[in-house]
Amino acid sequence: xxxxxxxxxxxxxxxxxxxxxxxxxxxxxxxxxxxxxxxxxxxxxxxxxxxxxxxxxxxxxxxxxxxxxxxxxxxxxxxxxxxxxxxxxxxxxxxxxxxxxxxxxxxxxxxxxxxxxxxxxxxxxxxxxxxxxxxxxxxxxxxxxxxxxxxxxxxxxxxxxxxxxxxxxxxxxxxxxxxxxxxxxxxxxxxxxxxxxxxxxxxxxxxxxxxxxxxxxxxxxxxxxxxxxxxxxxxxxxxxxxxxxxxxx
Amino acid sequence: xxxxxxxxxxxxxxxxxxxxxxxxxxxxxxxxxxxxxxxxxxxxxxxxxxxxxxxxxxxxxxxxxxxxxxxxxxxxxxxxxxxxxxxxxx
Numbered sequence: 201x202x203x204x205x206x207x208x209x210x211x212x213x214x215x216x217x218x219x220x221x222x223x224x225x226x227x228x229x230x231x232x233x234x235x236x237x238x239x240x241x242x243x244x245x246x247x248x249x250x251x252x253x254x255x256x257x258x259x260x261x262x263x264x265x266x267x268x269x270x271x272x273x274x275x276x277x278x279x280x281x282x283x284x285x286x287x288x289x290x291x292x293x294x295x296x297x298x299x300x301x302x303x304x305x306x307x308x309x310x311x312x313x314x315x316x317x318x319x320x321x322x323x324x325x326x327x328x329x330x331x332x333x334x335x336x337x338x339x340x341x342x343x344x345x346x347x348x349x350x351x352x353x354x355x356x357x358x359x360x361x362x363x364x365x366x367x368x369x370x371x372x373x374x375x376x377x378x379x380x381x382x383x384x385x386x387x388x389x390x391x392x393x394x395x396x397x398x399x400x401x402x403x404x405x406x407x408x409x410x411x412x413x414x415x416x417x418x419x420x421x422x423x424x425x426x427x428x429x430x431x432x433x434x435x436x437x438x439x440x441x442x443x444x445x446x447x448x449x
Numbered sequence: 450x451x452x453x454x455x456x457x458x459x460x461x462x463x464x465x466x467x468x469x470x471x472x473x474x475x476x477x478x479x480x481x482x483x484x485x486x487x488x489x490x491x492x493x494x495x496x497x498x499x500x501x502x503x504x505x506x507x508x509x510x511x512x513x514x515x516x517x518x519x520x521x522x523x524x525x526x527x528x529x530x531x532x533x534x535x536x537x538x539x
Contacts, residue, residue: 240539330537353536356458373514374535376504383538390539418533422458429531430513 202228206298210252216408223406224252228298230405231255233320235308235336237284238262239390240350240397241326242274247398248324249292249299253405256292257302259316260284271387308332313339322401325349325370326394330377334439337362337370341440346404346411350397354384355421357393360412360431361400365443367413372434389421452480453529460532463490477508478520480530495532507533 202224207214210224230253234241237260248256262284264275272284279287285303292301306312308327313335317323323340325347327333333349340347340362347362349370362369396417403409418427435441454470461468470487474480485492497503508515508522509531515522524530 236539238539326539328537328539330535333537350539351536352538353534354458356536358536373507373516374505375516376506376535378505378535378537383536385538420458427531428512429509429533432514432516434516436517 201225206252209296209298213251218408219406223408226406227252227402228254230322231257231320232322232324232401232405233257233259233317234324234326235259235332236326236328237272237274237288238268238326238328239271239352239385239387240394241324242272242288243391243394244324244326244350244398244401245274245288245292246295247395248401249296249301251398251402252296252298253401255300255302257304257316257320258285258288259304259306259308260288261305261307271385271390273387273391308335310335310338314343317343317345320345322404323347324397324401325351326397328383329380330374333370334374338439340364341369341443348397348400348404350390350393352383352385352389352393355386355389357389357419357421359393359396359400359417359419360415361404363411363413364440366433368431368433369437369440371439372437373416373431389419392419392421451526452524454480454484455529455531457532457534459534460491460494463494464488475523475525476520477510477515477518477522477524477530480524481520505535507531507535509533 214224232253234245237258264279264282266280274288274291285305289301289303317339323345325333341364344364349360351358416429416431451471472480472483
């Protein structure tokens with residue numbers, strides 16, 4: 201049940217056709233895991249907090265570094281040296297006191313990932329490396345949790361939503377690894393991609409619109425162009441190939 | 450047959466900043482071979498030392514994933530190939 205304060209706070213989004221008070225209630229009851237409190241995780245967390253998602257769990261093991269501040273907008277000058285989860289909790293709690301912000305300072309591994317994502321409605325993939333993204337993707341598939349992938353490089357970004365068992369997963373489309381290393385980025389790129397990820401999460405929770413499934417959205421900030429590529433569920437995928445087409449997340 | 454290959458921005462230093470290259474060929478493989486003949490610096494970006502496609506290179510024809518045929522996938526005049534690297538930054 202929404203309170204009077206919540207009805208006023210979310211008044212403009214409750215006006216959105218198809219969202220309404222019912223949709224807002226769904227957001228309030230939802231639990232979203234954001235893996236990473238960096239460039240992508242910052243805008244995703246800010247907009248999901250502003251939208252009134254009931255519980256947001258952020259997983260990150262890093263401390264804030266000066267070189268993060270060009271893009272990781274949850275962290276400010278005064279936060280350099282602090283745990284990212286503490287810095288994020290402070291800002292998000294000030295933004296919306298109705299949202300329960302849970303912080304987990306752990307490195308995501310194959311051993312702990314199922315525990316970390318248990319019971320959540322959506323996972324936002326806001327990691328900065330492919331091996332951990334694949335660990336999350338597999339956990340999302342195994343636990344039938346919708347998974348919103350986002351990635352960036354320079355002024356380029358990608359987004360795709362996965363409904364395990366129904367649509368292509370990250371492993372269906374990415375079958376290799378790139379060498380790890382420092383990647384170029386300016387803050388506006390993860391801002392665009394992180395906001396699209398938050399939009400997809402809101403749609404997953406409320407049932408609004410059409411999800412970005414079986415479609416890889418490629419954003420090119422240099423040309424200011426979005427390209428949509430069609431991707432397919434791989435029946436031999438090592439992560440999701442064993443799931444039946446009609447299984448529900 | 451003329452086929453357009455759309456290149457990712459990180460290939461441009463090897464193509465004199467050319468973003469789209471027109472080639473001829475009946476398969477993606479033939480098109481890419483012609484591409485790297487024209488721009489030899491791209492060879493290592495697309496193929497490994499054994500001449501196999503790097504696992505982190507994605508190929509799309511007219512916006513659709515070319516997997517599992519990949520290099521063997523036939524193409525025809527007017528088709529567009531997109532080359533996409535896996536990216537993982539966040």
